[in-house]
Amino acid sequence: AQSVSQHNHHVILSEAASLELGCNYSYGGTVNLFWYVQYPGQHLQLLLKYFSGDPLVKGIKGFEAEFIKSKFSFNLRKPSVQWSDTAEYFCAVKPDNYGQNFVFGPGTRLSVLP
Amino acid sequence: EAGVAQSPRYKIIEKRQSVAFWCNPISGHATLYWYQQILGQGPKLLIQFQNNGVVDDSQLPKDRFSAERLKGVDSTLKIQPAKLEDSAVYLCASSLVVSGFYGYTFGSGTRLTVV
Numbered sequence: 001a002q003s004v005s006q007h008n009h010h011v012i013l014s015e016a017a018s019l020e021l022g023c024n025y026s027y028g029g030t031v032n033l034f035w036y037v038q039y040p041g042q043h044l045q046l047l048l049k050y051f052s053g054d055p056l057v058k059g060i061k062g063f064e065a066e067f068i069k070s071k072f073s074f075n076l077r078k079p080s081v082q083w084s085d086t087a088e089y090f091c092a093v094k095p096d097n098y099g100q101n102f103v104f105g106p107g108t109r110l111s112v113l114p
Numbered sequence: 115e116a117g118v119a120q121s122p123r124y125k126i127i128e129k130r131q132s133v134a135f136w137c138n139p140i141s142g143h144a145t146l147y148w149y150q151q152i153l154g155q156g157p158k159l160l161i162q163f164q165n166n167g168v169v170d171d172s173q174l175p176k177d178r179f180s181a182e183r184l185k186g187v188d189s190t191l192k193i194q195p196a197k198l199e200d201s202a203v204y205l206c207a208s209s210l211v212v213s214g215f216y217g218y219t220f221g222s223g224t225r226l227t228v229v
Contacts, residue, residue, distance in 0.1 A: 004156070034217060043117075044157070044205070046217035090156050101147075101170055102218070104156030 002027035004093050004105035012111045013081055021076040021108050023091030030096040033074040035065055036104075038088040047089070050074065061085070083114045118221035120206050126227045132194035135224045139187070139208030145169075147218065148181055148191050149205040157205055163189060196228045 007022030025031065035047040048059025055067040065076045074091060091105040119138040127133050139146050144165050149157035160179065162170040166186040174181070178197070183189040193200055203225050207218040 036217075036220075043222045044207075044218075044220040049217055092156075101159050101162060104158070106154070106156045 002093060002095060002103050004091055004103050006091055006105040006108045008108050010109045014113050015083055016080050019078040019081045021089055023074045023105055025072050025093040027095055032094045032096055033067060034092040035076050036090045036092060081112050083112045086110060086112045118206055118208055118219050120221035120224055122224055124225050127196055129198055129228050130195040133196055134190050134192045135204050137189045137206030137221060140219055143208035143210055145209045146183060146189050147207045151203045151205055198228050201226060201228045
């Protein structure tokens with residue numbers, strides 16, 4: 001069965017620092033990749049997604065992610081974080097195969113210090 | 115557009131009691147999912163419906179969990195009897211297409227505490 005790992009459980013940054021959250025998956029076939037964000041007390045929201053084409057994907061709020069097929073990775077980046085980016089970030093993978101569902105990673109909690 | 119509605123927001127029950135959660139997906143979304151999110155973990159799929167049919171319930175503990183989506187719209191998830199390890203947030207999500215191309219839209223979840 002496919003699995004998703006996220007490198008860090010908790011990341012603490014100061015405002016304006018650069019962010020990179022790691023995500024790796026195990027699945028040999030074609031996959032669709034997602035990053036979701038969950039702000040404190042709110043529901044999960046889609047940040048960005050990759051289905052095909054340019055492996056560098058831009059999402060909302062200045063986030064981007066790069067799909068590196070050879071490394072089975074889909075790392076999330078932001079050049080300068082803000083206090084409002086404090087949230088839990090989940091990487092999710094869906095094999096491009098009908099009947100196979102999303103698998104979420106365990107999440108990375110990001111704390112941005114003002 | 116209105117989001118995915120879930121109720122109740124919070125529920126505290128004693129072990130061995132039963133509990134039910136309700137979900138109303140976004141209008142027109144044929145695919146509905148129930149996820150369990152235990153504290154510190156990512157959401158885990160419990161069951162997926164396509165209209166009123168079950169597509170995937172392989173990770174649903176069927177001895178105690180049940181779910182239905184009778185008219186292909188609203189859905190209920192029931193736990194009977196509850197165990198301490200069922201304490202989690204139960205998330206409902208819906209999507210326009212099965213592939214998830216547009217992502218899922220999640221509800222706010224129901225936080226269940228079993229004592």
